[in-house]
Amino acid sequence: MNTFSVLVVEDSPSQREYMRQLCTAAGVLDICEAANGHIALDMLQSRDKQFDLIICDLEMPDMDGIELLHQLASMDLDSAIAIVSSREPNLIASVELMAKADGLNVIGSLAKPVLLASLQQLLQHSVLPCKKAVTHHKHAPLEFHELQLALQEHRFVLHYQPKLNMRSKELAGVEALVRLRHPERGLVYPNDFIQSCERYNLIDALSYEVLVMAIAQLELWQHQGFASKISVNLSATSFDNKQFLQQVTQLLAHSGITPSNLIFEVTETAVIRNMGQALAFLTRLRLSGFGLSIDDYGTGYSSVKQLSQIPFTELKIDRSLIDGIHNKAHLQVIFESTLLMCDKLGINLVAEGVESAADWDYLQQANCMMAQGYYLAKPMSDSDFIFWVTQGCKAAGEAE
Numbered sequence: 001m002n003t004f005s006v007l008v009v010e011d012s013p014s015q016r017e018y019m020r021q022l023c024t025a026a027g028v029l030d031i032c033e034a035a036n037g038h039i040a041l042d043m044l045q046s047r048d049k050q051f052d053l054i055i056c057d058l059e060m061p062d063m064d065g066i067e068l069l070h071q072l073a074s075m076d077l078d079s080a081i082a083i084v085s086s087r088e089p090n091l092i093a094s095v096e097l098m099a100k101a102d103g104l105n106v107i108g109s110l111a112k113p114v115l116l117a118s119l120q121q122l123l124q125h126s127v128l129p130c131k132k133a134v135t136h137h138k139h140a141p142l143e144f145h146e147l148q149l150a151l152q153e154h155r156f157v158l159h160y161q162p163k164l165n166m167r168s169k170e171l172a173g174v175e176a177l178v179r180l181r182h183p184e185r186g187l188v189y190p191n192d193f194i195q196s197c198e199r200y201n202l203i204d205a206l207s208y209e210v211l212v213m214a215i216a217q218l219e220l221w222q223h224q225g226f227a228s229k230i231s232v233n234l235s236a237t238s239f240d241n242k243q244f245l246q247q248v249t250q251l252l253a254h255s256g257i258t259p260s261n262l263i264f265e266v267t268e269t270a271v272i273r274n275m276g277q278a279l280a281f282l283t284r285l286r287l288s289g290f291g292l293s294i295d296d297y298g299t300g301y302s303s304v305k306q307l308s309q310i311p312f313t314e315l316k317i318d319r320s321l322i323d324g325i326h327n328k329a330h331l332q333v334i335f336e337s338t339l340l341m342c343d344k345l346g347i348n349l350v351a352e353g354v355e356s357a358a359d360w361d362y363l364q365q366a367n368c369m370m371a372q373g374y375y376l377a378k379p380m381s382d383s384d385f386i387f388w389v390t391q392g393c394k395a396a397g398e399a400e
Contacts, residue, residue: 004123005030007051009040009068010084011060019055019084019114026120037063041071051079053123055110058085058095066095073102080105082122086112090330097320108324141196142180142188151205155181158213159379160230163350163372164393166363171393172350172370173229173263176214177379178206203235204244211248217382218257226386231263231293239278249281252288259289263314267295272306279310286311296352298334315342319353319373326358336366357397 006028010016016033023031032051034040037060044051054072058065065083072081081104085092092109099106108122142150150156160174180188197203214230221228238244252259264285272278282292293314294306298321307315317338325331335351342349351363354373363371375397377388388394 003030004028005032005049005051005053007032007034007040007043007054007079009034009037009054009060009065010057011036012057015057015112022114022116022119025116026123028123036060037065037068037071040068044072044075044077050077053080053082053107055082055084058083058087058092066098069095069099069104070102073099073104078105080107082107083109084112084114085109089328093324093328093330096324140192142182142193143196144200144202146182147193147197147200147202147206150180150182151202151209154209156206156209156213157181157381158210158217159381160385161372161379162377162385162388162393163231163370164376164395166368166371171228171389172348173231174385175231175265175372175379176210176217176233178210198235198237204238204241207233207235207238208244208247208251211251214262215251215255215257218261219255222257226389227261229261229263229291231265231291233265233267233295236267236272236278239272239281240274242277245277245281249284252285252290260291263291263293265293265295265316266310275309282310286313293350297338312347314348314350316350316352316372322351322353322359322363322373323355324359326356326362332362332366335368339366339368342369355397360395360397 004027006023008016008019008023008031010019010033013035016035020031020033032043034043040054040056056065056068060068063071065085069081072079081099083092083095083099083106085095089111092111096106096109110118110122157179158176159179161177162174163172164170165172178190180193182188194203194206197206210232214232218230252262264282266272266282286292291313292311293316294310294312295316296318297307297315299318315338317335321331321334325335339349341347348369350370350372351368352372354360354363354371354375356375360371360375376395378396380388
C-alpha cells in the first residue's frame with residue numbers, strides 16, 4: 001500500500017496517534033492528520049491528489065463530523081469515506097445513510113476503540129471495492145419530442161436482473177429494467193428519462209411499452225421451452241388513469257403467457273391517490289393469477305398499511321436496509337422480523353441490492369427467501385441472461 005493515502009480527521013491527539021499506528025501496521029505509509037474539520041477542508045483544497053480514504057470522527061468541536069461530511073459532499077471527491085465513533089450503531093448507521101444520500105462513497109464505519117482487524121477489513125474494501133451497482137453519469141434530461149419519438153420508433157429495450165431463490169438455490173425470476181437506445185448518446189439509463197416521462201405525462205405510454213416487451217419476451221421463452229418469471233414496474237400515477245388500466249387489462253387478456261410468470265411491482269414510496277381504483281385493478285390482476293410485489297419496502301411511511309390493503313405476493317426490502325447488514329445489528333433485527341412476517345403471511349421476501357459476500361453470507365444464514373443485486377448479477381440483455389443461465393447461474397461475486 002505504498003501509494004495508498006489516508007486522511008485521519010480526529011480532534012483527540014492520542015486518538016490520531018493511535019489511528020496513525022494502526023494504519024502503519026496495516027501497511028499504509030501515506031498518512032495525514034487533521035485536528036478538526038476546518039483543517040481537513042484546507043488540506044483537501046490545497047492537495048493536488050485526492051486521498052484514497054478519509055477516516056472521519058463524528059464528535060469534534062467547532063465543526064462536527066456531520067457538518068464535515070456535508071462539506072465533503074459539496075466537493076468533487078472520489079475518496080472513500082469511513083466513519084469512526086463510539087456512539088450507538090443505529091446512530092452511526094443514520095449518519096452513513098445521510099452521507100450516502102449526499103453522494104459520498106461511504107464504505108463503512110469503525111467502532112471505537114478501533115481494532116486492527118477491523119481497519120484492515122475496511123482498507124481491503126477501499127483497495128478492492130466489491131462490485132457496486134454502476135452509477136451512470138447523468139446527462140441533461142431528455143426533452144418531450146425525443147421521448148415521444150423514442151416511443152413511436154420503439155427504441156426502448158429491456159435488460160434483465162436475476163433473482164435467486166436462496167433456499168432452493170434456483171433462479172426465481174428476473175426484474176425487467178428499461179433502457180433507451182439513443183442515436184447520439186447510446187444506451188441511456190432510467191435516471192435520464194423516467195422523471196421526464198412523468199413530467200410530460202408519457203409515463204403510462206412507457207409503462208405500456210415495457211409491458212408489451214415483457215409479454216413478448218415471456219412468449220418467446222415459452223416457445224423456446226424456457227420458463228422464468230418477469231417483474232415489471234408500475235408507476236403509482238398510472239392508477240389514476242382509468243384508460244391506461246383498461247388497456248393493460250385488454251393486453252393481458254389477449255396474451256398467451258402464463259399469468260403466474262408476470263409480476264407487477266408497485267413502489268412502496270409512491271402515493272396511491274385513487275386507492276379504490278387501484279385496488280379494483282390490482283385485485284383483478286391477482287384474481288387472474290398475476291403476481292404483485294411491493295418494491296422498496298421500508299422506505300415509505302405507510303408500509304404496513306399498504307401491505308394490509310393490497311394483496312401482495314412478494315415484498316422487496318429496500319437496499320438501504322440490506323447494505324452492510326452482516327455487521328449491523330439493528331438492520332438484522334428489522335430484516336429478521338420482516339422475514340418472519342412474510343413467512344407467516346405467505347409472502348415471498350426479496351433482499352434487494354446485495355453487493356458484498358458478507359451480506360450474501362448473512363442472508364443465507366438467516367434463511368432469506370430470495371436475493372437480487374450485483375453480487376449475484378448485473379442487469380443483462382436477453383441473450384446475455386440466457387448465457388448466464390446456461391453457465392449455471394453463478395453469482396458474479398463468487399468469481400472475483
